[in-house]
Amino acid sequence: MHTMKRWNVDILLSEEAEGDSARTWAEVGLESHDGAGLRGHGMARKHPTDDDVPEIGDELAVSRALADLSRQLRQAAAEDISEHTGTPWPR
Template sequence: MTLHTSAEKSRTKQWTVRLDLFEQGDLTKVHAVLDTGDTTLQSRTSAQRNPHDAPVPEIGDEYAAGRALIDLGNQLLRAGSTDAAPSR
């Protein structure tokens, strides 16, 4: 059993997420980069406007960026599971 004491040191880290958005007509593309200081994860996603919807670029930005962030989150969860798995 490990006892945790109040003498344990706390730590602070800063992770940086960069989202680059590119619009090409009705298509919005996103390149997302997460830099943890120890590793870098990347995601490339897109959103296509339905031709029957009004042309509101912000909506495409939100969908494409949201998809990129979800993908980065899934990558982090997979990395955590791999790192937590016992060595064989």
Template sequence: MHTLVGWHIEMEFEEHDGRTRAAAMVRLGDGTELRAHGYAKRHPTDVEQLRVGEEIAAARALMDLASQLLGKAHGEIDEAAGRPSYPLTS
């Protein structure tokens, strides 16, 4: 059986005085919504590049989201197996 599933991640940015904040949200198939944030700050001597700040803040928000997804998955494994699971670390 082949099943196609998709998630859409919403990403919003707020920029103010050389600081960029990214907010990410994903809604999973079980109805769970995970939210994460990432931040970037431009060094005063750096050239203003809004896109770069967005990319850094977004990457940090996605790393937070990935960590939450791993935690959720391991919690579900633990519950089903009746014992702790051990996440792989890189």
């Protein structure tokens, strides 16, 4: 039997600049087929002496948000494994 599933990740970016500094926030969301969801968050900061390249802040903030989401997904899997086997899964 072959099963295919699609999981969609939604990414929201927000930027705030003040003078020579800037911050970018990212939120990534993953919703499962049963309606449960996880949200990861990340932030990047531009140093006042850095060149103004907003794409770099986007990339860093999104990568950090995805890493946060990944950690949460691993935690959910570990809890599911423990629940179904009665044995804690080493994280």
